[in-house]
């Protein structure tokens with residue numbers, strides 16, 4: 301059965317470019333914005349000539365071939381991502397799970413062995429073998445291993461040392477640096493909370509003061525910035541909000557102001573999202589921004605602020621699907637930021653993740669689908685906190701929550717060798733989780 305027809309034009313009330321021009325003065329961004337809108341109009345007019353009833357199609361087979369190849373061979377263009385190799389594993393594996401394409405067991409095992417080589421002897425994962433541990437590839441590696449979801453995959457993670465690493469990047473004010481000697485921003489709090497919760501090493505002490513630090517990142521715009529006092533941005537807003545959801549404290553944000561900010565980031569003409577006010581649409585914000593709506597919906601329904609019977613997220617789900625399917629697909633496979641840009645695995649992962657959010661409303665209890673185009677366009681649902689499929693989250697939690705939480709006597713910024721000896725630690729309580 302076919303899904304709903306495309307909402308061509310009905311969402312497109314006005315050209316955003318007009319709003320980017322202040323008193324007739326053009327800026328670099330307003331000129332770029334006009335180009336984006338021109339490109340969209342051109343593609344739309346060709347599309348309308350070819351199709352009387354618009355039915356955008358997800359190019360499943362092309363995306364599958366592009367992703368499958370990427371697991372074994374990367375072009376020279378990826379040399380610059382030599383310090384982000386676990387990310388490439390996550391982006392590709394998550395895209396494949398959204399497309400419901402199984403990962404052959406030999407490839408899954410090779411990925412496990414590769415990620416094991418990225419694990420630092422002092423805990424956490426690095427961007428590549430022999431590099432220093434960093435929170436971003438640690439998040440990507442743990443997510444990739446949870447997607448694989450085998451005993452071999454789970455066993456790669458040294459949880460005791462992972463906790464050492466998290467403490468080594470914890471700061472006295474509650475924030476985290478991305479790596480020892482590195483920068484602080486709210487991505488790190490999310491990466492730390494995500495891996496700690498998935499692998500059952502989350503202790504209240506580890507996130508002491510983190511909640512207040514994240515809440516300080518929400519600014520007058522309603523969204524969150526990377527550190528307190530800067531401009532709100534979708535990437536950081538997602539990270540801060542999802543971290544607070546993991547820590548059970550999302551209601552400490554001004555949720556209504558956040559809702560107003562994020563829904564205003566959906567572009568009226570393009571249908572996709574921008575990352576921050578007065579900037580351009582980009583396919584990857586289909587997840588970083590639209591992914592906030594399930595988090596907000598849950599938080600606001602708990603506070604009795606949204607109708608539980610509501611059947612839609614509070615953004616134009618069809619318009620976002622249209623943006624991704626009509627303007628972000630490379631005909632040879634892979635997805636892009638915007639028309640005219642090259643495909644890459646990051647945008648493939650986050651465009652597909654956003655498409656999945658826009659297609660599935662609710663959770664396993666109450667589930668409503670809104671599929672633009674044919675039913676074959678339907679992707680698997682994604683978990684809005686971790687961005688891996690919900691069954692894989694449940695399976696990982698089931699596995700790791702059978703294991704005890706490691707003893708935690710560590711201090712912010714402490715190196716692994718500063719930890720009390722194992723025998724001293726072992727004299728304490730065996731399991732502080734309960």
Ligand SMILES: CC(C)=CCC/C(C)=C/CC/C(C)=C/COP(=O)(O)OP(=O)(O)O
Pocket residue numbers: 436439487490491533534535536539574575576579580582588
């Ligand atoms: C888990 C994890 C590590 C998440 C990453 C979150 C994320 C996407 C952060 C984005 C950071 C940022 C300020 C981008 C702006 O880039 P820009 O100025 O090039 O783009 P813009 O014009 O769209 O703002």
Ligand SMILES: [Zn+2]
Pocket residue numbers: 582583584585637647
């Ligand atoms: Zn992007």
